[in-house]
Amino acid sequence: MSLAVIHSGVLDLLQDSGRFGAHRIGLTNGGPLDPEAFHYCNRLLANAPGSTAVEISFGGSHFRAQVDTYICVTGAAMPLTINGVEKPLWEVHRVAAGDDIKLDFAGRGCRCYLGVADGFTVEPSFGSTATVTREHIGGLRGEKLKSGDLLPCAAVNTRKYLYLAAHLQPHYQDMVTLRVIPGYQQAHFSRLQQRRLFSHAYTVSERCDRMGYRLEGPAIACDIDGILSEGICFGAIQIPSDGQPIVLLNDRQTIGGYPKIGAALSLDAARLAQLRPGGTVHFAPISPHGAHNALHLAHSVASRKPLLERHP
Amino acid sequence: MELLSAGENALILYLGHETSPAIAARVQAACAAIELALAADLVDLVPSYASVLVIYDPLRTDHLSVGHRVRLAVASLGETASATGRTVTLPVYYAAEAGADLEALAQRAGLSTAEVISLHSGSEYRVYAIGFAPGFAYLGQVDERIAAPRLATPRLKVPRGAVAIADRQTAVYPAVSPGGWNLIGRCPTRMFDPAATPIMPVAVGDRVRFEPISRQRYLALGGELT
Numbered sequence: 001m002s003l004a005v006i007h008s009g010v011l012d013l014l015q016d017s018g019r020f021g022a023h024r025i026g027l028t029n030g031g032p033l034d035p036e037a038f039h040y041c042n043r044l045l046a047n048a049p050g051s052t053a054v055e056i057s058f059g060g061s062h063f064r065a066q067v068d069t070y071i072c073v074t075g076a077a078m079p080l081t082i083n084g085v086e087k088p089l090w091e092v093h094r095v096a097a098g099d100d101i102k103l104d105f106a107g108r109g110c111r112c113y114l115g116v117a118d119g120f121t122v123e124p125s126f127g128s129t130a131t132v133t134r135e136h137i138g139g140l141r142g143e144k145l146k147s148g149d150l151l152p153c154a155a156v157n158t159r160k161y162l163y164l165a166a167h168l169q170p171h172y173q174d175m176v177t178l179r180v181i182p183g184y185q186q187a188h189f190s191r192l193q194q195r196r197l198f199s200h201a202y203t204v205s206e207r208c209d210r211m212g213y214r215l216e217g218p219a220i221a222c223d224i225d226g227i228l229s230e231g232i233c234f235g236a237i238q239i240p241s242d243g244q245p246i247v248l249l250n251d252r253q254t255i256g257g258y259p260k261i262g263a264a265l266s267l268d269a270a271r272l273a274q275l276r277p278g279g280t281v282h283f284a285p286i287s288p289h290g291a292h293n294a295l296h297l298a299h300s301v302a303s304r305k306p307l308l309e310r311h312p
Numbered sequence: 313m314e315l316l317s318a319g320e321n322a323l324i325l326y327l328g329h330e331t332s333p334a335i336a337a338r339v340q341a342a343c344a345a346i347e348l349a350l351a352a353d354l355v356d357l358v359p360s361y362a363s364v365l366v367i368y369d370p371l372r373t374d375h376l377s378v379g380h381r382v383r384l385a386v387a388s389l390g391e392t393a394s395a396t397g398r399t400v401t402l403p404v405y406y407a408a409e410a411g412a413d414l415e416a417l418a419q420r421a422g423l424s425t426a427e428v429i430s431l432h433s434g435s436e437y438r439v440y441a442i443g444f445a446p447g448f449a450y451l452g453q454v455d456e457r458i459a460a461p462r463l464a465t466p467r468l469k470v471p472r473g474a475v476a477i478a479d480r481q482t483a484v485y486p487a488v489s490p491g492g493w494n495l496i497g498r499c500p501t502r503m504f505d506p507a508a509t510p511i512m513p514v515a516v517g518d519r520v521r522f523e524p525i526s527r528q529r530y531l532a533l534g535g536e537l538t
């Protein structure tokens with residue numbers, strides 16, 4: 001029993017919440033680029049948090065159910081159709097064996113999560129099903145999905161038709177402000193250089209992927225070229241010698257030798273990952289206290305957002 | 313000791329700013345002490361040459377508590393952290409057919425290939441860091457006479473098991489990957505095997521010796537020459 005990939009999209013990857021505790025053998029985190037949308041996908045389906053779903057980047061994917069179950073799609077505005085009939089995102093839908101599920105290309109944002117009731121049942125590697133193609137680990141073969149793949153999932157007959165009210169859904173824009181905790185080699189960037197980063201707009205370049213988003217804008221100078229290789233945390237903002245910042249995301253290398261000016265808040269990095277080349281990025285400094293307050297607040301707000309039930 | 317913010321869920325601890333066995337021993341001891349001190353609040357640790365990145369769960373604890381516990385744990389180590397770690401011997405088939413840059417490296421160093429092999433296999437190396445790719449261990453330091461800069465144009469495909477030198481570091485490529493290090497031989501031991509226990513033959517803090525082996529022995533140990 002499974003969901004068949006009839007036509008894979010640009011980049012479809014099986015993801016759970018990510019791989020943790022394996023940095024010491026060189027494995028990165030992987031996991032959903034937009035954990036908020038991923039979280040709602042599982043919550044709407046009444047799945048265990050972190051159940052495996054498909055992360056669909058940009059769209060263009062076509063699946064066929066080979067089982068009776070429920071699905072839900074959350075994230076970027078990708079037109080969803082089931083047997084040609086348009087269906088809303090952020091809502092649980094019934095599918096029967098033989099049904100066609102299609103996701104067209106995204107209007108706003110660029111990542112969606114397609115989940116099924118009880119999640120896809122994939123064997124974890126190093127404690128996680130997250131696909132990291134650079135490492136050839138996770139998912140089905142450590143690779144992106146391709147046409148003909150079968151995504152194993154169970155037949156499920158009991159789910160509520162839950163949805164998230166439109167006014168509670170995130171609105172993806174083409175501009176993001178990244179709150180940054182100054183840290184790492186911050187002291188090697190002069191006050192002028194730091195002010196430059198925090199007072200100019202940057203543009204997402206063509207070189208943006210699950211490893212990191214390379215930005216273009218006023219170059220930031222650092223008074224050192226490189227450092228002894230050290231651990232890189234999620235969201236770290238690396239400044240290579242050309243001065244163009246790179247925000248390092250889920251599939252980043254675990255260690256590296258470029259200076260870093262700080263790290264972006266995960267809440268904002270999730271929005272960054274919904275931007276496409278050409279999107280605008282601003283930086284704003286935040287203290288570690290402020291960052292932790294923002295995280296707890298977001299967590300609390302999310303847990304109190306009510307899910308409504310539709311009675312078809 | 314210097315402890316700085318890295319991000320919303322991480323602090324970075326610096327125990328020095330250069331590559332040395334003494335600092336590496338402190339990095340290793342600090343990792344063990346931090347693991348004990350943070351217990352379930354710890355998500356992951358990334359030890360490297362002279363630093364430890366401490367990743368915690370910011371929904372369970374905060375940077376002040378983590379910083380306090382890390383400081384106490386590291387202060388209690390004293391100045392003479394003793395190195396534990398094992399010594400691992402890795403067999404290497406050193407030859408031009410197994411290491412495309414062996415002859416060029418020897419020529420550049422003004423040595424014979426036999427001298428390069430003897431210098432490379434004559435030292436004991438420390439595992440300073442693991443990263444770049446799953447199972448890629450940075451070993452140091454090679455004798456200054458055989459230190460060599462990275463290639464101007466990295467190769468698109470370095471074979472699995474390639475033994476290589478970059479500056480004063482050496483490594484065994486755990487899998488086929490692009491790479492710009494100077495290739496001097498091949499090691500038949502799998503450096504990263506998800507199906508094996510342990511997954512990696514080495515860990516940060518271990519010491520590594522290279523043992524020259526013949527072509528015949530290399531092939532008998534499962535080595536490939538493609």
